[in-house]
Amino acid sequence: MKNFADRILTEIIEKKSCVVVGLDPRPKNLPDELKDSLLKTKKVSFADMAIAYLEFNKQIIDAIAPYAPAVKPQSAFYEALGYEGIKALQATIRYAGQKGLIVIADVKRSDVPSTAAAYSNAYIGETALGTDSEPAFGADALTVNPYMGADSVKPFIDDAKKFGKGVFVLVKTSNKGSGDLQDIQTPSGKIYEITARNVAEAGNELIGEKGYSSLGAVVGATYPDEAKTLRKLMPRNIFLVPGYGAQGADAQMVKNCFNPDGFGALIVAARSIIFAYEKDADYPKKNTWQESVRNALIKMNRELL
Amino acid sequence: MKNFADRILTEIIEKKSCVVVGLDPRPKNLPDELKDSLLKTKKVSFADMAIAYLEFNKQIIDAIAPYAPAVKPQSAFYEALGYEGIKALQATIRYAGQKGLIVIADVKRSDVPSTAAAYSNAYIGETALGTDSEPAFGADALTVNPYMGADSVKPFIDDAKKFGKGVFVLVKTSNKGSGDLQDIQTPSGKIYEITARNVAEAGNELIGEKGYSSLGAVVGATYPDEAKTLRKLMPRNIFLVPGYGAQGADAQMVKNCFNPDGFGALIVAARSIIFAYEKDADYPKKNTWQESVRNALIKMNRELL
Numbered sequence: 192m193k194n195f196a197d198r199i200l201t202e203i204i205e206k207k208s209c210v211v212v213g214l215d216p217r218p219k220n221l222p223d224e225l226k227d228s229l230l231k232t233k234k235v236s237f238a239d240m241a242i243a244y245l246e247f248n249k250q251i252i253d254a255i256a257p258y259a260p261a262v263k264p265q266s267a268f269y270e271a272l273g274y275e276g277i278k279a280l281q282a283t284i285r286y287a288g289q290k291g292l293i294v295i296a297d298v299k300r301s302d303v304p305s306t307a308a309a310y311s312n313a314y315i316g317e318t319a320l321g322t323d324s325e326p327a328f329g330a331d332a333l334t335v336n337p338y339m340g341a342d343s344v345k346p347f348i349d350d351a352k353k354f355g356k357g358v359f360v361l362v363k364t365s366n367k368g369s370g371d372l373q374d375i376q377t378p379s380g381k382i383y384e385i386t387a388r389n390v391a392e393a394g395n396e397l398i399g400e401k402g403y404s405s406l407g408a409v410v411g412a413t414y415p416d417e418a419k420t421l422r423k424l425m426p427r428n429i430f431l432v433p434g435y436g437a438q439g440a441d442a443q444m445v446k447n448c449f450n451p452d453g454f455g456a457l458i459v460a461a462r463s464i465i466f467a468y469e470k471d472a473d474y475p476k477k478n479t480w481q482e483s484v485r486n487a488l489i490k491m492n493r494e495l496l
Numbered sequence: 497m498k499n500f501a502d503r504i505l506t507e508i509i510e511k512k513s514c515v516v517v518g519l520d521p522r523p524k525n526l527p528d529e530l531k532d533s534l535l536k537t538k539k540v541s542f543a544d545m546a547i548a549y550l551e552f553n554k555q556i557i558d559a560i561a562p563y564a565p566a567v568k569p570q571s572a573f574y575e576a577l578g579y580e581g582i583k584a585l586q587a588t589i590r591y592a593g594q595k596g597l598i599v600i601a602d603v604k605r606s607d608v609p610s611t612a613a614a615y616s617n618a619y620i621g622e623t624a625l626g627t628d629s630e631p632a633f634g635a636d637a638l639t640v641n642p643y644m645g646a647d648s649v650k651p652f653i654d655d656a657k658k659f660g661k662g663v664f665v666l667v668k669t670s671n672k673g674s675g676d677l678q679d680i681q682t683p684s685g686k687i688y689e690i691t692a693r694n695v696a697e698a699g700n701e702l703i704g705e706k707g708y709s710s711l712g713a714v715v716g717a718t719y720p721d722e723a724k725t726l727r728k729l730m731p732r733n734i735f736l737v738p739g740y741g742a743q744g745a746d747a748q749m750v751k752n753c754f755n756p757d758g759f760g761a762l763i764v765a766a767r768s769i770i771f772a773y774e775k776d777a778d779y780p781k782k783n784t785w786q787e788s789v790r791n792a793l794i795k796m797n798r799e800l801l
Contacts, residue, residue, distance in 0.1 A: 327542065
């Protein structure tokens with residue numbers, strides 16, 4: 192079973208990109224071509240919208256697969272369509288895998304140990320069914336929330352080890368209110384620093400041949416000063432960095448998320464890539480929406496070089 | 497739109513019960529009767545198992561509906577079966593509602609505000625679809641995680657207000673490791689105390705006619721001393737209390753979760769009720785499995801009187 196950190200680093204080197212494309216479809220932002228062909232009826236059902244999401248994702252994946260190591264579907268947007276949405280999410284994960292992309296399921300799950308194990312089985316492990324067991328979602332990695340403590344995170348680490356998967360723990364998130372709890376000062380440092388030290392320590396048992404751990408951390412691009420501290424506290428953990436583009440961060444702001452070796456960070460962009468046609472003067476006259484998407488990714492890759 | 501806290505208190509009074517039955521099906525614990533009729537094939541699929549879960553839940557709901565105010569499906573066990581599981585979860589929520597039960601979706605979601613809004617829409621609000629909007633899951637309440645701060649919780653509070661729904665924020669959870677982060681001491685008290693004060697304050701705008709707020713708190717039955725402190729910090733917030741039965745807590749240990757008026761706590765039991773037949777000497781000779789389940793609930797109601 193190949194270590195997840197080794198797998199993702201191999202892809203980063205091969206594709207010369209550390210960008211993770213967020214697959215976060217939203218009804219109002221789908222390109223007109225898709226709406227016109229798939230959402231013709233006046234009354235749109237969850238099933239119709241889910242089919243449109245899947246088609247949108249497939250075309251995005253086709254456009255970006257050679258230029259990015261990974262995609263990150265945000266579960267909330269699929270859950271908002273009920274089980275039809277989840278069906279589209281599963282199909283998206285499968286399709287991305289077939290096209291050689293690593294899939295990080297952004298689910299931010301957390302629960303008591305026996306329940307956390309069920310979540311872990313669902314996304315990165317296998318669910319027991321009679322005498323057999325099968326992967327339900329089959330993602331390569333997922334995001335988890337640390338509020339409930341070490342025993343709530345351990346089932347995910349166990350599956351990561353067993354199945355060669357990755358886990359990203361929320362440490363310092365990109366939203367404006369992230370400091371409310373994460374920045375609270377304690378005698379042992381701020382809460383996000385304590386979480387970071389726990390991640391660094393727990394990650395030691397998942398370090399691959401390339402020196403990085405399959406236990407990573409979510410660190411918002413919107414907090415470059417905190418990223419500097421966190422890079423030191425978690426030298427061997429890969430940062431999953433949301434906040435680029437639509438949330439306001441740029442290439443300069445994510446510099447601190449990288450190690451001197453040029454590795455250690457995956458920069459996430461969703462809206463600024465997948466809805467790039469909305470701001471592309473050449474769409475729809477010169478560029479198709481898929482070309483706008485691909486060009487936005489290639490431009491972002493260059494900015495991060 | 498009736499306030500959620502008023503609705504749940506009305507049910508507690510009417511049914512003389514503050515028990516929330518956890519709907520947490522697991523393949524190995526399903527009664528033989530169900531396995532024999534629904535899981536006959538050697539190779540069990542996700543769809544087969546999901547159908548068995550739904551049938552199990554429906555029969556549980558029929559057995560307990562007159563004796564409990566609410567049920568709490570734990571999403572992890574359904575997600576472990578992929579979209580087929582989610583389909584069963586949606587049908588379970590619908591069926592429970594038809595039988596007059598309040599449904600608390602135990603999903604422990606959290607994300608940045610725009611994404612949290614999608615989660616909130618999914619579970620307690622409505623998802624926009626074209627010119628219309630529709631509820632995807634249609635639960636009465638859900639659980640949320642506070643690690644990401646106030647702005648990540650706000651979309652849920654907004655929907656609770658708009659749709660007469662409830663939100664339970666994790667404060668002090670029932671697992672052994674809950675103290676790792678929640679018990680950290682700060683100059684303003686422990687983390688769970690800070691979270692509790694935030695819940696109390698944010699909950700003020702959701703207080704109903706009966707004096708309780710629709711913004712509640714998850715407080716583990718396994719920490720009675722902490723519950724005492726938390727009861728004082730959150731006098732008007734309803735506690736959702738897991739940990740009774742299989743996790744080790746008893747009626748004595750949950751006393752501190754109640755206010756002197758006898759209200760303010762919902763005590764959750766899952767395994768000790770829904771799998772009661774496993775420990776019932778009268779099953780299967782004298783009792784059906786459904787009778788074992790009902791009897792376990794009636795016994796628990798008496799213990800909590």
